[in-house]
Amino acid sequence: MGDLFTLPVLLGILYSGIRLATPYLYAAIGETFVQNSGIFNLGVEGIMLMGAYVGFFVGMTTGSLWLGLLGAALVGLLMGLLMAVVSVTFKAEQGISGIGLHLFGMGLSSLLFKKTLGGVESISGFQPIKIPLLGDIPLLGDVLFNHNLLVYVAFLLVPIAAFVLYKTTFGLKVRSVGQNPQAADSLGINVAQIRYTTVCIGGTLAGIAGASLSIALINLFQENMTNGMGFIAVALVYFGSWRPGGVLVGALIFSFVNALQLWIQVKGINLPSDLAVMMPYVLTILALAFAVRRARQPAALSKPFERGEN
Amino acid sequence: MKSVLFRLSLLVVLAAVLVSGCAPAAAEPVTVEVTRVVEVEAAPVEVVVTATPAPVEEEIFRVAIVMPSSITDMAFSQSMYEGLLKVQAEMGGPEKMEIAYSEGMFKVPDAAAAIRDYASQGYNLVIAHGSQYGTSLAQIAPDFPETAFAWGTSLDTFQAQGITNVFAYQAEAQEGGYVLGTLAANMSASGVLGVSGPVEAGDAKLFVDGFKTGAMIAKPEAKVNISYTGSFSDVSLMAAAAETHIAAGADMLTGSSQSVVGAIGVAKEKGAKWFGAQWDQTNLAPDTVAASMVYDWTGVIKDMITSVKAGVMGGKAYTLTFKNKGLVIAYNPGVEIPADAKTAAEAAIQGIMDGTIAPLSGPKQ
Numbered sequence: 001m002g003d004l005f006t007l008p009v010l011l012g013i014l015y016s017g018i019r020l021a022t023p024y025l026y027a028a029i030g031e032t033f034v035q036n037s038g039i040f041n042l043g044v045e046g047i048m049l050m051g052a053y054v055g056f057f058v059g060m061t062t063g064s065l066w067l068g069l070l071g072a073a074l075v076g077l078l079m080g081l082l083m084a085v086v087s088v089t090f091k092a093e094q095g096i097s098g099i100g101l102h103l104f105g106m107g108l109s110s111l112l113f114k115k116t117l118g119g120v121e122s123i124s125g126f127q128p129i130k131i132p133l134l135g136d137i138p139l140l141g142d143v144l145f146n147h148n149l150l151v152y153v154a155f156l157l158v159p160i161a162a163f164v165l166y167k168t169t170f171g172l173k174v175r176s177v178g179q180n181p182q183a184a185d186s187l188g189i190n191v192a193q194i195r196y197t198t199v200c201i202g203g204t205l206a207g208i209a210g211a212s213l214s215i216a217l218i219n220l221f222q223e224n225m226t227n228g229m230g231f232i233a234v235a236l237v238y239f240g241s242w243r244p245g246g247v248l249v250g251a252l253i254f255s256f257v258n259a260l261q262l263w264i265q266v267k268g269i270n271l272p273s274d275l276a277v278m279m280p281y282v283l284t285i286l287a288l289a290f291a292v293r294r295a296r297q298p299a300a301l302s303k304p305f306e307r308g309e310n
Numbered sequence: 311m312k313s314v315l316f317r318l319s320l321l322v323v324l325a326a327v328l329v330s331g332c333a334p335a336a337a338e339p340v341t342v343e344v345t346r347v348v349e350v351e352a353a354p355v356e357v358v359v360t361a362t363p364a365p366v367e368e369e370i371f372r373v374a375i376v377m378p379s380s381i382t383d384m385a386f387s388q389s390m391y392e393g394l395l396k397v398q399a400e401m402g403g404p405e406k407m408e409i410a411y412s413e414g415m416f417k418v419p420d421a422a423a424a425i426r427d428y429a430s431q432g433y434n435l436v437i438a439h440g441s442q443y444g445t446s447l448a449q450i451a452p453d454f455p456e457t458a459f460a461w462g463t464s465l466d467t468f469q470a471q472g473i474t475n476v477f478a479y480q481a482e483a484q485e486g487g488y489v490l491g492t493l494a495a496n497m498s499a500s501g502v503l504g505v506s507g508p509v510e511a512g513d514a515k516l517f518v519d520g521f522k523t524g525a526m527i528a529k530p531e532a533k534v535n536i537s538y539t540g541s542f543s544d545v546s547l548m549a550a551a552a553e554t555h556i557a558a559g560a561d562m563l564t565g566s567s568q569s570v571v572g573a574i575g576v577a578k579e580k581g582a583k584w585f586g587a588q589w590d591q592t593n594l595a596p597d598t599v600a601a602s603m604v605y606d607w608t609g610v611i612k613d614m615i616t617s618v619k620a621g622v623m624g625g626k627a628y629t630l631t632f633k634n635k636g637l638v639i640a641y642n643p644g645v646e647i648p649a650d651a652k653t654a655a656e657a658a659i660q661g662i663m664d665g666t667i668a669p670l671s672g673p674k675q
Contacts, residue, residue, distance in 0.1 A: 012557040016550045023546070110414065119382035120571050122578070122594060218549050218572045219579075220594075223380055223414060227544045258547065262554040265537035266504070273510045277540030 004267050007139070013259040015143045018151060019217055020255035023048070023209045023226075025154040027233035028240070028247045029161045030205025035237050036165060037198040038178035039087055040302035042098025044206045045230025046105020047079045051210025053109040056221040057116060060123050065215050069150075072211035073204050079105065080203015084196045091304035102230070110223045117221065125219035126150055150208070150216040157205075161244040174198055178298030181305040191305045206230065239288055241296045253287060254280050371401070371615060374410040374428035376421050377439040378542065381413055383568035385588040386605075390439050392589075393607030397615070400608075407615075415440070416543065422446035429454040434618055437461070441512050451476050451624075458623040460614055463513045465627040475623035479610050481630040483513040483566075483587065485662050486603030486637050487520025488669035490585040492658045493601055494562040495525035495532045496651035497583065502533045504555025504582075508542045508567035517566050517587050517603070520669045527672045528654060535560060545572035552576035562600075574598060583645065592642040600645045601655075604638045605630055633663045 027044050034041045051072035059068025079101065086097045126148040135145040165171040176184040177194045185191050209229075214221045232254070240246025261276040373394060377387040391411065398407045410428065415421035421443050428436045429450060438447045438461040448468050451459045455475055462479035494503050503525055507518045522534045535558055539547040549572035552563055556576065563577050566587035571594060577584045578595040586592070586602030610628040617626065630636025639659065641647060661667030666674055 008557065012554060015557070016553050019553070020546065020550055114380075120384055120594060122571075122575050213546060218545055219575050220545075220571055222383075222545055222568070222571055224416075224543060225545045227541065227546065229546070259550060259554070262537055262547075262551050263558075266535040266551075266554050266558050268535065273538035274540060277538065 004263060004269060009263050009267070011139060011143045013256055013263060014140075016259035016262070017252065017256035018144070018147065018155075020258055021251040022151045022154045022217060023212050023229055024233050024236060024251040024255065025157060025248065026205045026209035026212060027230055028236040028251060029157050029244055030202035030209070031234055031237045032161060032240070032242060032244055032247055033165070033174065033198040033205075034202035035301055036178045036242055036298055037174045037195045038181060038298050038300035038303065038305070039084075039195055039199055040094045040098065041080075041083055041087075041101070041199060041202055042095055042231075042234060043079070043083055043101025043105065044202070044209075044233050045226055045228065046102035047076050047203055047206035048105070048210035048213075048226045048230045049109040049224065050079060050105045051076050051207030052214040052225060053112055053210070053221055054207070055211030056123065056214035057112070059125075059215045060121070065126055068215050069208065069211050072207040072215075074207070076203045076205065076207015076210075077200050078203070079207070080200040081196075083203065084199040087304065088192050088195045088199070091306065094302045094304075106224060113221060113223055120220055120222050122220040123215065125214075126216040148216045150212040154212065155248075158244045158248045165244065170194075170197075175298070177305075178300055181300050181303075185305070185307060195305075206233075209233070235284075238297075239284065242298060243296070250284070250287075254284050257283050370406060370408055371435075371619070372408045372410070372433045373435045373437065373611075373615075374412075374431075374433040375437040375439055376412045376415050376424045376428070376443065378416050378421075378442070379414065379568040381411060383589075384571060384586075384591050384594060385566065385568040387413060387439060387568070389589045389605035390437070390607050393605075393611055396608050397611045400612075401615075418442050418446060422450065425459075426450050426453075429457045429459070433457060435460065435614060447476065448473065455623075458614070458618045460624075465629070467625050467627055469625055474625055477614050477617075477624050477626050477628065479607070479628040479630070481513050481516075481588075481605050482637065482669070483517035483603070484520030484523075484669040485632055486587065486639065487517040487522075488524035488662065488667070489632075489639055489655050489658045490564060490587075490601060490603055491521035491524025491526075491534070492528040493647070493651050493655040494521070494564065494583075494585055495528040496654050497600065497648060498529075498532065498562045500559050500561045501529065501531060502535065502559040502561065504552065504558065504560030504563045505534060505536045506548055506551040506555065506563070506565035506570070506573050507536065507538045508548075508565075508569060509540060510538050514566045516670075521564055521585075523670055523672055524658060533559075539569065541569065542567045543569050545569045548572040549576050552582075553580075556580045556582055586640075590640045592640070592644070596642065596644045598645075599642050600647060601639055601641045604640045606636050606638055609634060609636055631662075632659050 031044055054075045055068040055072035058071035059065045083101055086092045087094045128146050128148050131145040135141045173189050173194050177191050181191045236247050236250040239250035257280040261279045264271055264276050379387045381388055381391040394409050401407045412424040425436055425438050435458045441464050444461055447461050451473050458475050460477035464478045465480050467476045467478045505518050507514045525532050525534050537551045539551055548569040552573035553576050555563055562583050564585035565573050574584050574595050578598040583600045584598050586599050588605050590602045590604050592599045
């Protein structure tokens with residue numbers, strides 16, 4: 001066991017954990033906006049897959065990763081818009097339409113992959129950028145400040161999202177729409193407009209989450225490559241009590257423990273691999289059970305707003 | 311109002327299911343090549359009225375396969391699909407042998423439905439290409455005594471349960487693992503090898519165990535670090551596993567399952583060498599993949615077809631080995647492999663073939 005907690009291992013966990021957390025951060029921060037406005041979008045996974053595909057395909061065919069990123073954001077926005085039409089305008093059951101959106105994204109991305117790429121190929125994704133000065137800090141510099149752009153942006157999103165949600169008028173409107181849409185409506189806030197905006201923000205970020213995998217971290221596209229990340233992102237929003245800071249803590253715990261369990265195996269510590277693989281999930285559930293206050297859930301979460309009802 | 315909304319949401323779900331239904335990932339069987347050719351060919355047979363006896367029109371042999379990942383997964387599913395294509399070409403093309411496939415069947419109930427569908431459509435041979443499909447197959451096979459089934463990787467043909475129309479097949483992946491381990495240990499400068507497997511079971515575990523044995527016999531001082539991700543499809547975790555191995559000093563990496571594409575990307579980025587399993591993975595990273603253990607199922611497929619045509623519908627268990635040429639080591643000419651490493655690997659293959667080396671324990675005394 002003493003072999004495990006050496007400096008190189010801890011630095012390795014830090015490095016891998018930061019990379020693993022990146023897609024979760026985009027997707028879960030996006031979903032934080034969505035859920036704070038009272039919409040429950042379970043289709044994040046499907047949007048991520050479409051984002052991953054479009055980011056990769058556009059990046060590869062045009063040779064521009066930026067266009068790929070833009071494409072992923074756009075397709076995310078469009079799928080967010082679709083979810084908003086269904087859940088806000090048509091007031092559909094959100095859990096069901098979210099599952100529909102997931103299946104839609106999964107099926108369409110697989111179909112397009114088959115028709116356009118046919119097989120797994122890799123591209124050269126966003127390269128690591130070493131931040132001047134900070135990147136030169138001994139040991140930690142390389143681990144914390146030598147990542148690709150999308151990793152930095154994911155972590156920067158946390159304070160930005162917190163600022164927008166808690167320090168701006170827009171954020172106040174989002175939260176009031178999520179807590180009590182009737183009251184917000186009576187005060188002249190356009191509930192539908194706010195919800196459309198947040199669901200589109202969530203979609204865009206989920207699209208970028210997918211692209212962070214396909215053109216920045218893993219640099220290839222494979223069918224169903226997100227492998228359930230979108231659902232974990234939705235769970236992280238609950239874990240984080242609908243606050244960006246909490247989401248960050250959840251994403252980091254999950255990712256660090258995942259990185260740790262890989263090291264436990266690599267170091268040959270005598271623990272069955274099945275148990276090691278379970279660790280991040282078990283720990284997240286334990287943390288959820290013991291540490292999280294449930295009181296902060298937006299009161300109107302997943303309830304369609306009907307003017308004049310209640 | 312509510313019911314209208316409910317219907318609308320149902321519509322969206324239906325539309326989504328439809329789209330995902332169009333994708334190859336769904337239960338919809340996809341037929342490769344055209345079967346229409348058969349109808350065209352059948353016509354002239356009736357017109358033949360000359361003295362010469364009418365040519366016996368050999369009936370088309372119809373094979374269907376249900377597989378967990380895609381036909382382009384660079385691993386398990388692709389190896390079988392390409393084997394079928396090769397046999398099809400040898401038999402005379404799609405007019406002689408039809409191939410239908412369903413891919414992306416990670417969910418066993420979906421796969422079971424597809425297997426049943428193919429059987430009731432009268433396919434001669436239905437292949438359930440995944441050890442997870444075994445239980446379902448044992449329930450389906452007795453209902454279709456006219457259809458031959460095959461599944462793997464396993465050696466159980468369910469004869470003990472009184473079932474006679476199931477073939478089983480398995481790859482002795484530990485043999486290929488042993489050879490690649492020998493090769494990797496001889497090529498490694500750091501003396502550390504990293505293995506990232508999917509689930510600690512089946513041929514993945516055989517491969518990993520063989521790899522470790524081969525490496526340790528070749529270089530007793532070598533260190534072989536092993537990790538499993540617990541998933542056949544988690545590309546992201548597989549990439550993280552490869553990162554971890556490299557951070558732990560490994561310069562030679564291997565792994566199996568379709569999720570290794572993530573790990574190969576990491577190896578390429580960090581300048582490590584990769585050893586492929588199940589299929590030749592050179593295309594993905596031409597400077598990184600040193601050699602691959604390739605599954606060649608053509609011998610197995612051909613024997614099954616011959617058996618079925620002769621009326622034997624099952625009961626045989628096949629294995630892929632170096633000896634029966636079902637296992638092949640494909641070297642990548644783009645990566646320089648030192649002569650002594652290659653010699654050691656070839657000696658290992660020879661030793662396994664003539665039985666002087668046991669791939670899970672080493673040379674026999």
